Amino acid sequence: MAETTVTIHLNQQQKDLLDRTVAAGVAPDRIALIRLALRRYGELHAEKG
């Protein structure tokens, strides 16, 4: 499947929160967590854009 690259800028505090979330087992790595967050947020807000 074709992929498109989006560049996200994160500071050290934001990376720290994501990395601790990864360490807790929510996702295998930071990139996977960001993609997971996007999908889960889409599920949470399925009815609105």
Add this chain to the structure above:
Amino acid sequence: MRTLIEEFVLEPGTGKALELRKGQILRLEQIEGGQCLDFNCFNLDDYKEFFHCGRTRTLHGIHPTRGDFLWSAPPRERAMMYILADTAGANDVMFPRCSANLYESVYGYDAHTNCQDIQAEAQREYGLTPDDVHDSFNLFMCTGVDENGRTYITRQVSKPGDHVELLALMDVLAVPNICGADVMRTSNFAIRPAKVQIFAASDEDFAAVPPLRSWRTQRTVADFKVKAIRTERKLARDPDYRPEFVNTPIDYEAIEIALDAEELALLGRLARREQYGDRDGEALRDIVFSWWEETRPIG
């Protein structure tokens, strides 16, 4: 079974500083009904820790009631008292205390009962100054916010026997006062006495308090770089000062995220374009941290 320790009537125009030990209850009761009371609260062992309307407002809203806590100001942020009972359900943490200046500037009084001066006079018994009076927890005060975002005060709803009970979760100096406002609707244009009681809490009272978690960031003086309380009023720069702000400098790293077509479409649907325009990276960052805030995937 509760044990009554002290009981008295707080007379109009007055307040009283009361030492409450952890596990004691302050009960403030309407006698005639319709009377607002202002309330200050200090850590008895360190007066620089005191009740904070902002912290309390953030956690419990603008009308704290039964089941809510009274929190101290940052950087302490500890539960000082717990609201065991509130029969009128009309308390406020938006409005400031009334002051002598209010009654001069609006009503032309040379002198008029006011919560700032009543609190200051009551707190003077413990060596506190008028500057130590803090934003008050306003008991039996009906307030709201209108459609334009402006705060307002309405007339009293409390009846004789209505009461608020505050359980001390630490040793505190608790300072209730009868609100001095008799020319505004706060207390239906009157000043009336209120009944004050102090009890030793029962096992049932303690059982009503939800468990509290302790946090490393509930700081004490031991955490402060400057531990001494200033005695000089005039401020002067410390020539040895070197800034030590936390986590600075803030550095941003560009991270590339490969999104498949489905994810890209999802981003297109969820992106707050009115906020971020075509800046997909900022829109994605908003989504990621909004998801985190909403779901709190880790505690």
